[in-house]
Amino acid sequence: MKKIILTGDRPSGKLHLGHYVGSLANRVKLQDEYEQYVMIADVQALTDNFENPLKITESVFEVACDYIAVGLDPAKTTMFIQSQVPALTELTTYYMNLVTLGRLERNPTVKLEIKQKGYDDSIPAGFFCYPVSQAADITAFQAELVPVGDDQLPMLEQTNEIVRRFNRIYNTDCLKECKPYLSHASRLVGIDGKAKASKSLNNAIYLSDSPEEVRQKVFSMFTDPDHLKVSDPGKVEGNVVFAYLDAFHENKEEVAELKAHYQRGGLGDVTIKKLLNETLQTMLAPIRERRAALNKEKILEMLRDGTAKAAKRANQTLTQVREALGVKYF
C-alpha cells in the first residue's frame, strides 16, 4: 500500500514560479510514489484574510487550474477544498481540548507570523489556533508524510503532540504521527531581486502569464547595476537572472560556464536574459497547453470528485475519533 502524503496551498492568488520550484514540480513526481492529497486551504487562508474573503474564495478556482496545468493528475492526486470537508472543523474542536494556550503561544512559527503581521494585542483567535486546525488536516487523512521547509517543523511537532495525547487519554491508536518530507528547495527571489517572489510585491512570474508577459518580466529582471558595458566584469550574487537559471535551467554545467564568463566580463545581460526566456518558455509550454485544454466545468468536476473522496476519508477518521471519545449515541 502506498504511503499517504498531504500537502496544500493557501489560496491567496494564482500560483507563480516560486510555487513551481518550491513544491508543485515535486508534487508531480510524488504522485507516482505516494497516495497524495493536495488541499486548497481556504479556511486556513481566511484566518489572516477574514476581512477580505473574496481574495481567498476567488483564488480557489485559479489554484485548481494551476494544479492541473502543472501536471497534477486527478487519478493520482486527490485535490480538494478544505472548507468543503466539515469533518476537519469537528476534529479541530476535539483537538482544541488537548492543547494549552501556553503551548500555542510558544509555537515559533506562529510567534514569528504574529510579529510579521503586526497583530500585537489583537491576535485573532482563529489565526492563533491554526496549528490545531493543521493537526486536524494531517490526521484526518492519516498522512504519514508532510512536505515542509525547516520553518514549518514546529507545526508537525504540534500535530504529533496532539496525536500522542489523544491516543493516550482516549486509549486508542486511531491517530497516526506524521513525519516531515523535508524540501531543500530554496525560496525563489522576486524579479526585482527583493526577498521572495510574491503577489503583494508584484514581482512574480505566474504560471498563467502569457509568453509576452514572461518575456517582459525576464527582460526587466534585476541583474548587476554596476555591469554597464558588456566587457565589464559582472556580479553573479544577487543577480536574479542567474538565480532563475540555477532554478530552471537543466544543464548545470552550462550555467556554471555562463557565470564564469559573466564574472570575467564579455557576457551581456541581453544574452543571459534571452537564454532564461527560452528556458522558461520551454518549461511553461506544456503547462500552457494543459491549461488551454481546461474549462470551468472540468475543473469543478475535478474539485467535486476530489472533495468527495477527501470528505469520505476524513469522515472515517472522524468516526474513529468520535468512538474513542464516546461521542456516539444513535
Added chain:
Amino acid sequence: MKKIILTGDRPSGKLHLGHYVGSLANRVKLQDEYEQYVMIADVQALTDNFENPLKITESVFEVACDYIAVGLDPAKTTMFIQSQVPALTELTTYYMNLVTLGRLERNPTVKLEIKQKGYDDSIPAGFFCYPVSQAADITAFQAELVPVGDDQLPMLEQTNEIVRRFNRIYNTDCLKECKPYLSHASRLVGIDGKAKASKSLNNAIYLSDSPEEVRQKVFSMFTDPDHLKVSDPGKVEGNVVFAYLDAFHENKEEVAELKAHYQRGGLGDVTIKKLLNETLQTMLAPIRERRAALNKEKILEMLRDGTAKAAKRANQTLTQVREALGVKYF
C-alpha cells in the same frame, strides 16, 4: 410566529432539584409560549472534562430522561445533542476569526472559571474559546432569547459582538443579536447547607431519586444545630428545610407562619421535615410517573428526531454564513 428561545445543560450527571427550580420548571412553561430549543451540550462539557469523557457521554441519556420526566414535550421543545450537529463546529471556526485573544481573556465569566478550576498556565484552548462556540449555538438557531443568570451576561455580549462584526464585515444581516431572558431563581443550597447542591459534593436530591431516597435526604438535612428541644427558638436563616420549603411549597403564607412559629419555639424539626417530604413527594409524583413510562427506544427516538430538526435549522444558518463569506464553490 413564535420567538425562538435556546437553552441547555452541560451533561455531567443526572439533574437534581437545583436544576428543577433553577431552569427546568421554567422551561416547561416556556415551551407553550416560545419555539424552544434545549441543547444537551456535550461538546461544551468536554472542554473541561476532556480527560473523563465517559462522565459526559454517559450523562447525555440520563439528562434526556430527566427532560421528558419533568414535562418537556418533544412536540413543543426540540431537544438535541450538541455534538451531533456538526454545523456548530463549522460556525465556530468562522467566528474564531472575529474574536481576539485579548477579548477572550477579558471575558469575566471565563476569567472566574479559569481561576476556580486552577488552570493557571495550562488553560486548554478549547475551554478558553468556549464563548465562541456558544455564539455558534445561539446564532445557529437564530435564538432571540437565551435564559441566563446575571453571571452569564458576558457570554451574550460576546455573542452579540460576533454577530455585529460578522454582519458588518460580510455586509449581511443573516445573524441575529440575542437578548437575555433573565432568571431570578436563586441557587438551591445543598442538603448539607453548603454552597449549592451539586453532584461532586453529593448533597443534592435528584429528580430520579426514589421516594425513600428523597425521604432520607430530607430527614438528614441541615437545620439549626442550636435548636435542641422542640420548645427552643430556632433559626430560619441557613436552615435548609426552610430554604427548600421556600423553593417548593406552593402556599407561601403557610411557610411564613411556620417560620414565625419555628423562630419563637415550639415547632420541631421532624414536623417541618415531614411537611417538606410530603411537598417534594407530591411534586415528584408526576415526574416519576412520566419516567416510569419511558424506555430507552423512546428516548433515543426523541433525541434522534430533535437532533435532526436542530441540524436542519443550524444548516440553514450555516448556508447563509457560507454564502456571506463566499465559501461556496459547487
